[in-house]
Amino acid sequence: MMNEFVQKLFELCHGTKFLSACNERRKRSKLNFKTASEYINKLPRYFGRLLVIRIDLHLPQDNKEMQVDELKRRFGTFLQKIRRKRSLNLKGYIWKLEYGFHQSFHYHCLFFLDGRKHAQDIKLAQMLGDIWDQIIEGKHCYFNCNHPKYLKRYQQPITGRLEPYDTEKYDLLLNQVIRYFCKKDQFIVHKSIANKKRFETARLPYVKKRLGRPRTQTA
Template sequence: MSYQTQTINQLLTAVDKIVDDILNDKHNSIDPYEIALDLNELYPAMMHHHRSTLVYTETIKWFVATGQKLKGEYYPSEIKWNDESAQQFIDEIKIYLPEYHLNKASFALKEDRNTKSLTTYLNDLTEHYGRLLFVRVDLHYRMDGIGEDSIDNFNEHMKVLLKRIEKTNGCFKDLHGYAWALEQGYKNDCGLHCHLLLMYDASKHHKGSYFGQAVGEKWVSIIKGQGHYFNASNPNHVKGFATLGKRGV
């Protein structure tokens, strides 16, 4: 895949994966030839898009730092990685192994805390209100590039959305609670997205699909078409989870 046609999300995901694969290679089975092929594609692409003013994940930082340590005196587009230099890259990346394991443990701990916090929050709401209508909608934002503008714009749009939610009118009327999580995907240009869970008064409302669509359309209007939404409360989507004994939220 050429970095001219590769999306930013695909590039960052690919860079993260190559570092992750190296650091999880317990049996030294990674082929330097394959790594060289990946580096010849990913390293110039990453350096082309890299911005010193942005904060990246640790795996991205290690990838860039290692590449510059080994090949920093050359222009990225002029570098040709071979088996030998790829093996050097592998060896250098493995220096970060202790920090990698520490970060994974820290992330797992935060995930566990977040899960417990959300569970407590939902249990408190259910105990207080009795019946709740759960609505989930995924809000996607199309990034124009890797620069600060795209990320700052997304953050500003999220602030607008959260203010609308707090007012609890329109499509947020009779809302008793909500939770949200941000992620960055890679399958298309809408890499930044928000998983939004809304809890409405079930004594007044029964159609989650209606609210999912209304909230999704509100999001599209806020971002002026710079993205889309997925109504996870659509009956056809929910039906697939129902066969598995799950709610799909």
């Protein structure tokens, strides 16, 4: 029986359907990274100094079986609420919806706030998490990636204040955070999200061609 199982597994893993699915995931991963890279590279041209917040949002422990359509509806409400919050000057975002064996559905999010008007990224990340808690009807259903305990794993900070001329930090953001967001989906893509949008960036505003001198480095 074991030999038959191994043989069948080998056939499935080398079958057309499986190889096609793997190829599709690779293409999607590359496309998502390309989309996010173009978006990230345009941000400093539009907004200058930014404050970068990374936060992961998940379901309450007692409601891990929430249907994905309901989760997406609540996430849409979350985005709408922070867009309209007067104390927040949101300039953009990137999000990825994933399914994990232990966490069930969860979101990885990057938010870009106006760096001229905001400075306390740790508290702002907590505030965003608290808003999510209210919407998802849970308690501490988020992970604050701006917290110093989390940032210790990196040699250089990749969240917080981001200057438009800081190419090194932009490169770290792309190759450490965005690449993680755009990785090929782990485990099995849950059938309920197989044909739904799982990755998105905010739209950049339409800006007329500017006249005058280009932006210079500022302290």
